[in-house]
Amino acid sequence: MNDIKRPFDLLNRAVGKRVVVGVKGGTSFEGKMMAFDVHMNIALAEAKEKGSEEVFNHLFIRGDSVVYVKPLE
Amino acid sequence: MNDIKRPFDLLNRAVGKRVVVGVKGGTSFEGKMMAFDVHMNIALAEAKEKGSEEVFNHLFIRGDSVVYVKPLE
Amino acid sequence: MNDIKRPFDLLNRAVGKRVVVGVKGGTSFEGKMMAFDVHMNIALAEAKEKGSEEVFNHLFIRGDSVVYVKPLE
Amino acid sequence: MNDIKRPFDLLNRAVGKRVVVGVKGGTSFEGKMMAFDVHMNIALAEAKEKGSEEVFNHLFIRGDSVVYVKPLE
Amino acid sequence: MNDIKRPFDLLNRAVGKRVVVGVKGGTSFEGKMMAFDVHMNIALAEAKEKGSEEVFNHLFIRGDSVVYVKPLE
Amino acid sequence: MNDIKRPFDLLNRAVGKRVVVGVKGGTSFEGKMMAFDVHMNIALAEAKEKGSEEVFNHLFIRGDSVVYVKPLE
Amino acid sequence: MNDIKRPFDLLNRAVGKRVVVGVKGGTSFEGKMMAFDVHMNIALAEAKEKGSEEVFNHLFIRGDSVVYVKPLE
Numbered sequence: 001m002n003d004i005k006r007p008f009d010l011l012n013r014a015v016g017k018r019v020v021v022g023v024k025g026g027t028s029f030e031g032k033m034m035a036f037d038v039h040m041n042i043a044l045a046e047a048k049e050k051g052s053e054e055v056f057n058h059l060f061i062r063g064d065s066v067v068y069v070k071p072l073e
Numbered sequence: 074m075n076d077i078k079r080p081f082d083l084l085n086r087a088v089g090k091r092v093v094v095g096v097k098g099g100t101s102f103e104g105k106m107m108a109f110d111v112h113m114n115i116a117l118a119e120a121k122e123k124g125s126e127e128v129f130n131h132l133f134i135r136g137d138s139v140v141y142v143k144p145l146e
Numbered sequence: 147m148n149d150i151k152r153p154f155d156l157l158n159r160a161v162g163k164r165v166v167v168g169v170k171g172g173t174s175f176e177g178k179m180m181a182f183d184v185h186m187n188i189a190l191a192e193a194k195e196k197g198s199e200e201v202f203n204h205l206f207i208r209g210d211s212v213v214y215v216k217p218l219e
Numbered sequence: 220m221n222d223i224k225r226p227f228d229l230l231n232r233a234v235g236k237r238v239v240v241g242v243k244g245g246t247s248f249e250g251k252m253m254a255f256d257v258h259m260n261i262a263l264a265e266a267k268e269k270g271s272e273e274v275f276n277h278l279f280i281r282g283d284s285v286v287y288v289k290p291l292e
Numbered sequence: 293m294n295d296i297k298r299p300f301d302l303l304n305r306a307v308g309k310r311v312v313v314g315v316k317g318g319t320s321f322e323g324k325m326m327a328f329d330v331h332m333n334i335a336l337a338e339a340k341e342k343g344s345e346e347v348f349n350h351l352f353i354r355g356d357s358v359v360y361v362k363p364l365e
Numbered sequence: 366m367n368d369i370k371r372p373f374d375l376l377n378r379a380v381g382k383r384v385v386v387g388v389k390g391g392t393s394f395e396g397k398m399m400a401f402d403v404h405m406n407i408a409l410a411e412a413k414e415k416g417s418e419e420v421f422n423h424l425f426i427r428g429d430s431v432v433y434v435k436p437l438e
Numbered sequence: 439m440n441d442i443k444r445p446f447d448l449l450n451r452a453v454g455k456r457v458v459v460g461v462k463g464g465t466s467f468e469g470k471m472m473a474f475d476v477h478m479n480i481a482l483a484e485a486k487e488k489g490s491e492e493v494f495n496h497l498f499i500r501g502d503s504v505v506y507v508k509p510l511e
Contacts, residue, residue: 007479041080114153187226260299333372352434406445425507
């Protein structure tokens, strides 16, 4: 990954992989990143919220709420 | 759903289905998503707030308040 | 209401009816919706704040503060 | 007031009258509304903050902070 | 001051006089208003923060943080 | 400093001098102001956070976070 | 570093070095800054959150969340 030139390169490579998305207010969601757009809206699959074991097929996170994205793989 | 290319695809498919909409401040609303627009304004039917059993025919959620949308089906 | 195509359709139909408007910070106001504009500024009549019985003839709510609008009829 | 067509009509009629202006963070100010502009900046006269009896000749409230305006007359 | 037509008139007249500037988060600063601009950035002289007696020669307050301006004279 | 005509004049004169920069959330940083830009991004040298004695060679503060700038000299 | 003319110069020089990035809400992340963009989005490598020893290969931080960037070298 020494060839990361722009922060969005990191997001592009995370598509299809599991990530943790931290959002405003302190909570976070873990899931497989299916897609994101220029507004940082993110679609996750097989997602769960921090502290919960309940798994949801899909989750849409609004870009304006995103604090960080942490690829797990 | 392997063909989700953009996050909004996920919202488009959720129209007519039950979703949970998390908003700023920590609360959330569950209901049937009737419509949404590019500002992420959302209209729900048969909606209730987290922790309440009171059901409302309709609910308008302002896009700027939305943190996440979780399709339940 | 199966013909709601856009979230603002829901607001248009709520004019003249009683609504609850939730605002940032956790409080909400109930009143008759007299008018709203594209910024989501809202004018209520016969309005009271959650937890209070004091009724005010009119109330202006700034759009940027609005979290949700819940029609009661 | 059945002829309120736009929310700003309500503010226009409140000029020269006493209002309560609620601001972000939970406090509010009561005073006579001298003027407002399209950004919702508001100038009050004979104003006091909620919970205080100290009266100030004038007060400028920045529009971005305004949550609601409640005409008292 | 019956001739205040726009809220900014109130600020224009406060230049050179002592004011209290309330900012987001609940604190406020008192000082002599030296200048302000259209973004509501404010320069104070001989300023102190609420609850402190320490006086600073000058203070710059970013407009986006301003909640209110209260002229003291 | 009676010739301060615009708030930014105050910042221009603070370059090269020690300042305290208050940021959203309640903390502040003290250091020598090396540079700032129109977005109010600020570069400090020999900086430390309020309540800490640890000194950092440099610190970048994002303009959107700035509440106030207090020149110490 | 006496030749810092603009705050972004400080960020440009921090690429490839370890930094602490403070974000809204009070937490911070330490890691090697791989890249940043004009929106202040930041890509870190070998990153960990304050108070945790868990190291992540990569971390994307959204610019809108950034409060400060502190180069450690």
